[in-house]
Amino acid sequence: MENKKKDIRALTKKQLQEFFVEHGDKSFRGSQVYEWLWSKGAHDFDEMTNISKQTRAMLAENFVINHIRVDQMQRSSDGTIKNAVKLHDNLTVESVLIPTPTRTTACVSSQVGCSLDCQFCATARLKRMRNLNPDEIYDQVVAIDNESRLYFDRPLSNIVFMGMGEPLMNYNNVMKAVEKITSDEGLGMSAKRITISTSGVPKMIKKLADDEAKIKLAVSLHAATDEVRTRIMPFNETFPLEDLREALEYWYSKTKSRITYEYIVWKDVNDTRKDAMALVRFCKFVPCKVNLIEYNPIDDGDFQQASSQATAMYQQLLEQNGITVTVRRSRGKDIDAACGQLANKSAS
Template identity: 40%
Template structure:
């Protein structure tokens, strides 16, 4: 066990880092992608299985690296088809990953941190605080492991990835960017289209320009209010990067052709669901190529917030539609299994306590 613990997860290496490791051992450059295809495309867990690589190199890889799977601590299935995985990490910490069925494909909601430091009042993950960032390998493993599971089922393909699970992706920037390379690379990686991968942020303004420069994936912004007082109460990040700064960063964001920024707006009864809020939202987003996801609050035990009445949700959506915005109401799936981020982890910690 001690020898294994001293080895590096090969998925923590970037393509460039693996290429340099191989070069230092006199290996030819093509070996880099050859090995990575075994890891990601062929879903191989053991270096001994890499049959088009010579035995000495396989032995060197085995001596230096490991290629582990995440340990499934708990798995819950919803009546709507959603499945939540509670993964146990090497240090005993836990993260959550949710597989969501759509009409003809699956979407996977993945985590980027153990906990979160943003402290949003409506979020279950925030209540546990921030513990640590996930490594590149831990981020990619969520996709790699669940993809293997989905492919074995054979019902529908896994095509969409959203960084909307536990944690703030832009607070773990370097590892998220490196993971995105492995997820989206069309040659040696997992081959997900960048058009079907979305990174969601609470509004870490300085990192948003970097994201647009470093990757062509989609951007989603968790907005949730139309004026600073309310947003600062809901989301402490707004005290550092107020709405005007956030909107300006979105206006400057280098969108690929025919793309829009998605704004996530969690509707909370009596907090941010008035028609005045809807009209302010229309005005606020006017300078941006935007679409809006309206998410009625997913009530959970101990929450101080409530879901708005259905009529109010419909009126809010109609106000946006009247001003030519694409505004979809996204009802939370997996409510019977606690699919809101952090609920399964919180329950485990409560049971263990």
């Protein structure tokens, strides 16, 4: 019987209003329920106190609220929080709260596992089991917003889609979640505070531009020659740098929003001056900034952080060429919450 019940948050506000009219009630009842589901984050129909018990029972007969549950929460010595989030079908994803003195950022997942095959990422070792629904993405943000208020006494300020999965491979659900997060009937956050980080899916970057998404775009680049990038990110063979570059030029022509390149420098992989100059050249195509990210090992040691001299060389060459660059120290390493480390160790 349970399986025949619909996930109520898959319905639009209009569909909810129509449901109530069909059941002999007023359409505004649908608006009330919608508010409980999204703005107020109700987990249970019985929480909907301005609706009669009879109506709540009728909702429970027809629908379920497939809410996430924070199954395990870990706190890092630097304040970072990692949530192991249990989904309604018992699959698990991870999301992270990253605090700094001026902001708190939610790093959220968009897929269970990942469909790409980046050699240096722990999530890539999990097969992609399914896409997350918009409400499951939304719920991760709500949970982190609550933690931010509880532990840091301030609301969530930023969201990055840099958790498990490739967000552009779950485009429709990610954009529906963004719509809910930014809506006044949802969390009312500014789209400018949301960054979608992609490994580089050219067709979907163009779609993002065509859909006039107001979000920011980050690209996990890590190499600016096809030879090196295909070695560490094999899907680059399908989506080569020339196609990516063209898509990014298109994005900028449409949005006038500068791009962030995420870039890790590894020992004996991309730590030469030639590699750095290739990045400088790639950065010339559209206005951008570069985040040089500290690498977080994922057990087997195939990839190792390059020397500080190599990182300094990158920084110097980029700055000499007028490119904004930031060296990012990783947060939450001691709880495997840093970039590339999310792999459901809690589920094993």
